[in-house]
Amino acid sequence: MTDGGVIFDLGYKPHDGPRLGAPGAFRATVKDGIRRVLGLRRKARKKVLPFLLLGIALIPAVVVVGAAFLLADFDPESGTLFGGHSEFFGWVGTLVLIFAAFSAPELLVPDRVEGVLAVYSSRPIRARSYLLARATALAIVMTAYLLIPQLLMYVGFSVLGEDGLLSELVGRGDELLKIVGVTLAYIVAFGAPALLVAVFARRTATATGTYLAVMLVVPGIVTGLLEGRVAGARFAALLTLSQHPDAIRDWVYDTSTPTLNLVRAGWDPWVSLAAIAIVALATGFIGIRRYRSEL
Amino acid sequence: MTGAPLTPAQVPDATVSVESVSKWFGQKVAVSDVSCSFGPGITGLLGPNGAGKTTLLRMLTGLLLPSEGTVAVLGRAPRSDPAVYAKVGLVPEEDAVYGFLSAREFVGYSARLAGVADPEGAAGRAIDRVELNDAADRPISGFSKGMRQRAKVAAALVHEPQVLVLDEPLNGTDPVQRAHLIAVFQQLAAAGHTVIVSSHVLEEVEKMTHRVIAMVDGKLAAAGNVGAIRRAMTDIPYRVRVDTPQPRVLAAALFADDNVNGIDVAGDSLHVETADLSALGTRLPPLSRRLGVRITAFRPEDESLESVFRYLVGRR
Amino acid sequence: MTAPIIQTTGLGHAYGDIVALHGVDLDVPPGRIGLVGANGAGKTTLIKILLGILDPTVGDVAVFGDDVRTKALDIRSQVGYMPEGACLPLAQSAADFVVYAAELAGIPPKAARQRGSDVLTLVGLHEERFRYLGDFSTGMKQRAKLAQAIVHDPELVFLDEPTAGLDPEGRDEMLDLIARLGGYGINVLVSSHVLVDIERTCDWVVMLDGGEVLRSQPLSGLVETGTVEVDVLGDPAVMAAALAARGADVTADGSVLAVQYTAGDPFDLILDVLTEVGAGMRSLGTRSTSLEDLFLAGTDGGGP
Numbered sequence: 008m009t010d011g012g013v014i015f016d017l018g019y020k021p022h023d024g025p026r027l028g029a030p031g032a033f034r035a036t037v038k039d040g041i042r043r044v045l046g047l048r049r050k051a052r053k054k055v056l057p058f059l060l061l062g063i064a065l066i067p068a069v070v071v072v073g074a075a076f077l078l079a080d081f082d083p084e085s086g087t088l089f090g091g092h093s094e095f096f097g098w099v100g101t102l103v104l105i106f107a108a109f110s111a112p113e114l115l116v117p118d119r120v121e122g123v124l125a126v127y128s129s130r131p132i133r134a135r136s137y138l139l140a141r142a143t144a145l146a147i148v149m150t151a152y153l154l155i156p157q158l159l160m161y162v163g164f165s166v167l168g169e170d171g172l173l174s175e176l177v178g179r180g181d182e183l184l185k186i187v188g189v190t191l192a193y194i195v196a197f198g199a200p201a202l203l204v205a206v207f208a209r210r211t212a213t214a215t216g217t218y219l220a221v222m223l224v225v226p227g228i229v230t231g232l233l234e235g236r237v238a239g240a241r242f243a244a245l246l247t248l249s250q251h252p253d254a255i256r257d258w259v260y261d262t263s264t265p266t267l268n269l270v271r272a273g274w275d276p277w278v279s280l281a282a283i284a285i286v287a288l289a290t291g292f293i294g295i296r297r298y299r300s301e302l
Numbered sequence: 303m304t305g306a307p308l309t310p311a312q313v314p315d316a317t318v319s320v321e322s323v324s325k326w327f328g329q330k331v332a333v334s335d336v337s338c339s340f341g342p343g344i345t346g347l348l349g350p351n352g353a354g355k356t357t358l359l360r361m362l363t364g365l366l367l368p369s370e371g372t373v374a375v376l377g378r379a380p381r382s383d384p385a386v387y388a389k390v391g392l393v394p395e396e397d398a399v400y401g402f403l404s405a406r407e408f409v410g411y412s413a414r415l416a417g418v419a420d421p422e423g424a425a426g427r428a429i430d431r432v433e434l435n436d437a438a439d440r441p442i443s444g445f446s447k448g449m450r451q452r453a454k455v456a457a458a459l460v461h462e463p464q465v466l467v468l469d470e471p472l473n474g475t476d477p478v479q480r481a482h483l484i485a486v487f488q489q490l491a492a493a494g495h496t497v498i499v500s501s502h503v504l505e506e507v508e509k510m511t512h513r514v515i516a517m518v519d520g521k522l523a524a525a526g527n528v529g530a531i532r533r534a535m536t537d538i539p540y541r542v543r544v545d546t547p548q549p550r551v552l553a554a555a556l557f558a559d560d561n562v563n564g565i566d567v568a569g570d571s572l573h574v575e576t577a578d579l580s581a582l583g584t585r586l587p588p589l590s591r592r593l594g595v596r597i598t599a600f601r602p603e604d605e606s607l608e609s610v611f612r613y614l615v616g617r618r
Numbered sequence: 619m620t621a622p623i624i625q626t627t628g629l630g631h632a633y634g635d636i637v638a639l640h641g642v643d644l645d646v647p648p649g650r651i652g653l654v655g656a657n658g659a660g661k662t663t664l665i666k667i668l669l670g671i672l673d674p675t676v677g678d679v680a681v682f683g684d685d686v687r688t689k690a691l692d693i694r695s696q697v698g699y700m701p702e703g704a705c706l707p708l709a710q711s712a713a714d715f716v717v718y719a720a721e722l723a724g725i726p727p728k729a730a731r732q733r734g735s736d737v738l739t740l741v742g743l744h745e746e747r748f749r750y751l752g753d754f755s756t757g758m759k760q761r762a763k764l765a766q767a768i769v770h771d772p773e774l775v776f777l778d779e780p781t782a783g784l785d786p787e788g789r790d791e792m793l794d795l796i797a798r799l800g801g802y803g804i805n806v807l808v809s810s811h812v813l814v815d816i817e818r819t820c821d822w823v824v825m826l827d828g829g830e831v832l833r834s835q836p837l838s839g840l841v842e843t844g845t846v847e848v849d850v851l852g853d854p855a856v857m858a859a860a861l862a863a864r865g866a867d868v869t870a871d872g873s874v875l876a877v878q879y880t881a882g883d884p885f886d887l888i889l890d891v892l893t894e895v896g897a898g899m900r901s902l903g904t905r906s907t908s909l910e911d912l913f914l915a916g917t918d919g920g921g922p
Contacts, residue, residue, distance in 0.1 A: 019740060019802040022733065022771035027724040029691050035721035049709050050750075122704040126766055128671050129699035129776070130722040131691040301671070351755065351785045446657040474782070476656040476811045477913050502785050505814045545903075583851055584898030587889045598885050599903040611786050 032132040033140050040144025044110035053113075060106050061152060064099050068156035068163070091164070092157055092182065093260040096189055097253065103152050104197045104222055104249060107145065111201035112214035114141040120209060124301045134298035138291065142202055149194040157186050185259050192255040196283045197222070200248055203290040206297050222249040229268045244272035248286065251279035310526030311515065313341035317465055317496040318362055323371030325357055332357040334520040335371070340465075340498055344491045346507040347500040348607075349517035350615055355500045356395065358517070359467050362498070363392045375465060388416055391458035395469040397450060401443030405434055405453045408442060409460050416461035428456040433482060447474025455483065465496045472506055484510055508607045516614055523614045532610050539563050539575040542582065545599035546570065552595050559585065573603070621683065623648050623774055623805055624668065629677035631663055638663040640829045642677070650800055652816035652837070653809040654913060655826035661809045664826070665776055670694060682773060695724055698767035698775035698804075702782060705763060708752030712743055712762045715751060716769050723770030730769075737769045741795060757788040764795060774805040781815055793818055813909040817841075823909065825916060832916050841906040846884040849874045852897030860891045876905060 027034075046053030118124055127137060161182065165175035201218050208214035226247045232240035247268045254269050256262075258276035265271070269279060308314060316339035325333040333354040349355045360366040361373050364380030364387065373380060380386045400408060409428050413421035429438045432452040437445065442453055451471055458466060468487075472480050487510060491497050501507050507514065508528070516524045516531075524531045532540075546552050549572050553565045556574060561581050566573040576582045579602060590597050603609065622645045629642040639660045655661045666672040668681055670690030679686045681693045707715055717734035721727055738747045741761040746754070751762060760780065767775050780796060781789040796819045799806050810816055816823060816837075823840060825832040833840070850857050850873050858868045858875055864887060866879040879887050885902075892899060 020733075020736065021803060022725060022729065024729050025726060026695060027726060028695055029724075031724035031726070032722045035718060038721075039718055048711075048714055053709075117707060117709065121707055122701070123707050125699065125701040125703070125705040126719060127722065128669055129694055129697055129767070130719075131694045131724060132722065133691070348786075350787055351757065448657045474811070476659075477654070477813055477910055478656050480811070481910075481914055502783075502789065503812060503814075504786055580851055580898060580900070583900055587892035587899065590889050591893050596883065596885055597889060597902065600899055601901055601903055608786060608790075612790070615787055 029131040029136065032130050033136050036132060036137060036140035037144045037147070040114050040141050041148060043113050044106075044144065044148050056109055057106065057148075060102050064102050064152050064156050065159070067095055067099075068159035092160065092186055093256060093262055095157060095160065096153070096193065096256050097264075099153060099156065100193055100197075100252065103149055103193060105219075106152060107149060107197045107201040108215045108218045108222070109211075110148065111145055111198065111205045111218070112208060112211035114145060115202065115205040116208055116211045116214055119301075124298075128302055132302070134295050134302040137302055138202075138294045138298060142198065142291075145198050145202065146194050149198055150190060153190045153193060154186070157190070161186070189252070189256045189259050192280075192283060193252040195287050196248065196252040196255075199283075199287040199290040203286075203293065206290075206294045226250060226268060230271075233268060233271050241272040241274075244268040244274065245278070245282055248282075251282050254279040255283075309337075310530065311338040311522060313339050315341040317341055317376055318498070319374045320358070320362070321372045321374075323358075323361065323368045323373060325354075325361060325366065325369045331520050333361070333368075333517075336517070336520075336522045337371075338515050338522060338525055340496050340515075342491065342494045342496055343513065344487055344497045344499060344511035346511050346514040346607075347498055347517070348502075348504065348507065348514055348611060349523070352519075353517040354520040355517055356469060359392075359469055359498070359500060362465075363390050363467055365392075388461060389464045391461065391463035391466045393451075393454045393458045393466075393468040393471050395473070397454075402441055404439045404441055405429060405445075405449075405456070406438040408453060409456045412457035413460040418461045421460075424460045424462075425456075428460040431459060431486060432456045448476055448479040451475055452479065452483065455486065459490075463495070466490060466498070468497070468499045470501055471499060472501060472503060480506065504606075504608045504611055514607065516611065518615060524610075528607050528610060529605065532605055535610075535613055536577075538604075538613055539577050540579040540605070541603040542574050542576065542579060543599060543601045543603055544572040544574055544586070544597060546572065546590075546595055546597050548593075548595045551593055552590070552597075555589060555593055561585075571599075579605075620648055622646050623682055624651075624807075625678075625680045625683075627678045629667070629674055629679055631660075631667060631672065631675045638829055639667075639674075642829075642831050644824065644831060644834055646822065646824065646834065648805050649822055650796075650806045650820045651808070652820035652823040652909075653807060653826070654811075654813060654816060654823060654909070659826040660829040661826055662778075663829075665699075665778065665807075665809065668693075669697065669699060669776070696773040698723075698770065698772035700763045700767040700775065700777045700780055702778040706751040706754075706759060706766075708750065710751060711748050712751055712754070712758075712765070713738065713747040716747075716762070716765045719766035720769040723772075725770050733769050733771070734765075737765045741765045742791065756783040757785070760784060760788070760792060761795075764792070768799065768802075768804060772804060774807065775799065777806060777808045777810075779810055779812075780808065781810070781812060789815075813913060817909050825913065827916065837909075840912060841909065843905050843907060844878065845905045846877045846879075846888065846903070847874055847905045848877065848888050848892075848902045849900035850892075850897055851900050852895070856895055857891060857897055860895055861887065864891065873900070 042048055045057045165172055165179065200221065204218045205214045208217065226249060229243050229247050232243050250267050250269055253264060253267055254276045257264055263270065319339040321337050323333060323336050324331065336358065347355050357366065361368050362375065362380065367381050375386050376389050378386050380390065403411065406425055406429060410421050410425040413424045418424045429435060432455050434449065434452050434456060437449060442450060445453065451474065455471060472483060475483060487497050487499065499507065499510065512527050514528055515522065544552065547570060549567055549570055553567060553572055556562050556565060561576050561578045563575040563577065574582065583600065586597065586600065624644060624646040626642050626644045629639055631639040653661050663672065667674050667679055667686060670686050670693060673687060682696060684693050686693060713734065716738055717730050720730035720733050725733060741764050743758065743761050743765065746758060751759065754762065764780065777796065781792050784792055793815060796806060796808065808816060808820060821837055823837050824834045854870055854873045854875060858870050861868050861877060865881050866877050866887060869876045877884050877888060888902065
């Protein structure tokens with residue numbers, strides 16, 4: 008039995024540990040961005056869309072992998088509903104576009120409109136890093152949507168292939184390069200304009216609506232212009248931002264989609280590459296200018 | 303009002319009277335059985351957030367009907383008699399201004415709404431009064447908070463109301479703007495207007511007036527002259543700080559005094575608790591001479607409105 | 619003198635044609651600093667420059683010895699900021715956000731979680747910390763704002779109108795919290811229109827007017843005078859006469875007598891005369907000018 012007594016100091020404690028500076032701030036902003044777009048640690052309804060879209064995106068992958076294990080002579084690349092990697096990009100691309108439409112605004116608009124930038128302004132992070140961190144978060148999640156199902160399918164096809172699993176996985180390695188390259192094209196082509204709109208919008212709904220209008224409605228208008236052989240329609244085709252990654256995909260997989268405005272207008276795929284890059288750079292440049300006075 | 307004697311919550315020359323007024327919103331009782339009156343001069347309306355002050359003010363200006371009881375402004379019920387609006391001016395806490403209008407346009411608009419003859423002239427005079435001339439023709443959206451407050455006060459004054467009700471009028475004003483606005487209120491009070499000011503910054507209220515109405519949780523907690531309210535708190539002794547280079551000597555002598563309830567020693571300061579402040583203030587000089595002790599401060603610590611308010615709220 | 623935490627030389631800043639700051643020279647020591655000035659006097663501009671949000675048009679500015687133009691990120695790792703307006707994300711809980719605010723300042727995630735929790739308790743947010751900030755009352759929001767400003771153990775914290783919108787009780791508690799920050803080793807710079815708040819919490823005051831520095835000095839030197847005041851319980855005229863008869867210089871304002879006495883100790887004199895005359899005192903002490911009076915006297919009068 009002891010006689011002594013002790014009380015513990017519950018007051019303020021200084022922080023003597025490490026301080027991670029600007030890189031720590033950047034990482035934290037990326038993590039927060041990912042949580043925001045997936046609706047984690049927020050109200051339940053914010054999780055609905057991201058997880059619903061993820062579920063839908065996973066369907067073909069699950070079907071292929073499931074079929075691989077259930078059907079002995081199932082030939083994946085012919086006659087299935089979902090086709091192969093190339094076709095998958097086509098339709099999951101739309102899902103990812105919708106995802107970007109709802110996510111990009113969540114990354115930029117609330118912070119700006121609710122005044123949270125004032126908190127960032129006293130942290131070791133400036134306009135460029137902040138925007139880059141938010142873009143990184145968006146890119147990571149968009150990539151996950153595109154890559155996870157594709158990788159699952161890759162594994163599934165490898166299982167179904169003629170050679171053993173391992174040699175299939177390794178032998179078709181260039182397929183992986185194609186997948187990654189085209190994924191990159193999609194995420195930059197869809198993500199950058201979404202962020203650009205979010206830089207200026209005052210409400211998330213406005214940003215989402217504007218983006219969807221530009222990406223989904225404009226193509227139809229341009230098609231009309233092309234069919235009506237309106238002068239200058241050829242250049243208007245370049246504004247079909249949502250189709251540039253499709254052109255890149257066709258280029259990489261050596262397929263063709265004649266209904267694309269860009270194809271109708273006779274543009275080469277490298278023009279799409281340039282267009283995607285230009286939009287991305289413009290987004291960065293304009294975004295930094297806009298945010299510099301607050302951050 | 304019957305010939306019953308007036309309580310300190312009432313004034314003899316009342317322009318605004320509140321009789322057993324209650325207001326509830328569903329289950330929530332915002333104001334509970336409040337009776338008081340206001341007359342010419344400045345009266346402060348105080349209370350913690352949620353005490354019912356804004357609800358009471360809205361009933362005074364006719365924006366809300368009491369659930370029970372009567373409100374009378376210049377003898378008439380504000381909600382049912384539109385003529386009352388012409389006699390009452392309200393400066394609400396929210397920014398109820400149209401940003402795209404210039405100050406002059408906004409004040410002119412208020413003048414027209416109130417049916418003032420020569421709205422432009424009246425607007426000009428009101429703007430003059432709050433010293434907003436330099437910025438009068440700029441849009442309000444570009445104004446600082448202090449300037450917006452002045453525009454709101456001008457709009458409330460433009461029809462020369464007999465009764466002026468102000469909800470947190472000094473929010474966001476800098477010391478210069480504040481001193482000026484307080485001067486405007488004091489001029490109005492001196493000219494016989496009834497000015498009711500609700501504010502959280504008690505030191506400011508103290509500068510403007512000695513008469514306050516305090517609400518806590520929808521009920522009237524105290525009313526009347528601040529000093530008198532403090533005196534009425536007979537169960538709370540006064541605290542006074544006495545600075546002296548010989549604290550222990552003085553403390554020992556003070557303990558012999560029946561009126562002293564307790565003494566805290568903190569360095570060269572004594573904090574003395576006494577039920578009778580003036581008795582202590584009269585006995586202390588001769589005592590100090592007898593002891594040969596020098597006293598460099600004798601400062602009551604809880605007579606201020608802020609202390610009184612703390613006690614009122616602490617009693618909840 | 620210990621090294622100044624804020625040092626400016628010839629600081630000037632203009633937004634296009636509008637000059638917000640001009641010829642500002644400051645050497646501010648560690649401690650609790652009050653920043654006062656009319657609306658438009660340049661307080662917000664100064665804070666933004668110290669935080670590195672704005673680059674000064676001309677002049678040198680150093681915080682903890684670091685130049686704001688080149689070491690803004692280093693400075694920002696050491697400061698906190700409690701802004702005047704809204705700055706809290708409405709769809710996040712207080713607990714979550716304060717931890718994030720710590721991570722943003724470079725505190726490692728595990729330490730951030732611990733510190734976040736500790737700081738919320740410190741500012742008085744208990745079970746409510748798990749609710750969304752959008753549901754908070756003004757008082758709770760101000761506490762959350764203060765929490766994010768100090769969670770990363772900064773060397774200096776900027777508080778912009780910390781008591782705005784608070785009721786008297788809330789204001790009391792906030793001022794108490796601010797007064798305690800010094801004890802935690804945190805320097806404080808409070809920008810406020812409520813001069814009484816500055817009087818209560820600060821030991822140094824910087825007064826700005828029209829973009830220029832009117833004063834930068836310890837508060838005590840500013841407010842103390844050599845005059846002793848006594849509020850007389852009894853007939854002030856009799857007291858005044860008796861004091862004057864002993865050679866004191868007396869001015870009366872109602873029952874309050876302002877006494878100047880160079881031939882000896884004014885307090886002893888007053889106590890002697892009170893005893894002699896049989897009067898009592900309501901209050902006694904050295905007269906101090908209020909910061910407000912000084913401010914009004916010093917400025918031209920009239921913000922925008």
